Amino acid sequence: MNLARGIGSEFQKVFTTRMWWLIAILLGVYVALMAGGFGAFLGWATENPDAAASAGGTTALPPGMNLAPLLYSFATSIGYVFPVLLGALAVTGEFRHKTLTPTFLAEPHRTVVLSAKFVSQLAVGAGLGVIAFAVSVGSGAAALAGWGLDTGLDSSDTWALIGRGVLAMALWGAIGVGLGVLVTNQVAAIVIVIAFTQFVEPILRLVASLSDVTASIGRFLPGAASDALVGASFYNIAAMGSSETLEWWQGGLVLFGIAVAATAIGGATTWRRDVA
Secondary structure, eight states: OHHHHHHHHHHHHHHTSSHHHHHHHHHHHHHHHHHHHHHHHHHHHHHOHHHHHHTTOOOOOOTTOOHHHHHHTHHHHTTTHHHHHHHHHHHHHHHHTTOHHHHHHHOOOHHHHHHHHHHHHHHHHHHHHHHHHHHHHHHHHHHHHHTTOOOOTTOHHHHHHHHHHHHHHHHHHHHHHHHHHHOOOHHHHHHHHHHIIIIIHHHHHHHHTTSHHHHHHHTTSHHHHHHHHHTOOTHHHHOOSOOOOOOHHHHHHHHHHHHHHHHHHHHHTGGGSOOO
């Protein structure tokens, strides 16, 4: 019963601030611009290969590549940073604003508080996933339909991809909680999230793809595991060398393992310290 009350309290903390809807708006705009813009370009390039080639563009997609999943997966392949940030802020914000003391007075069992944050951010991450896919599918399908290309919306595979993508976004929210517990300084946590997701991991994935040996290791990176869970990503197009990925369920287990491990380590260390 304490956990249920704790989860309710965490939801209240999230939805009584402006941060969640600001992040939701940024997520929606970012994904819409990328999925819609990239979809419009690919649609034009596919229908006008000679013009694209003369303009210096390329339409060198792998044989049999379906554009619809590629566009729709922008929701996770670039949007996963947002649930991570919100999950991390759910923890670091308590340290920054010194609200942990009343939180622990209301619920002295710290494991319950941390578990409530973990579960609530799973749900919030899933909610952001719904928003991200609604936008990516809407803008991507509109771009494809505008060029007379298949939107894939009548395929069960497309909807399975969307469902797995929402699950991936939920797990990213939980990973954010783990990061926030490990790195309690809010500014440091934000810098780490942005630097790793936007620069460090993309570079590591590109470098890892240069050989089969490193590619077999690189597929266990969190972003690569997320793409494997979803089943599509533009990173798979950009990568060179081996394109071998984890199975979707293996990618999900890797993400869940990272979330649990980070949260457990932080819960056993920084979370146990005295609160100032």
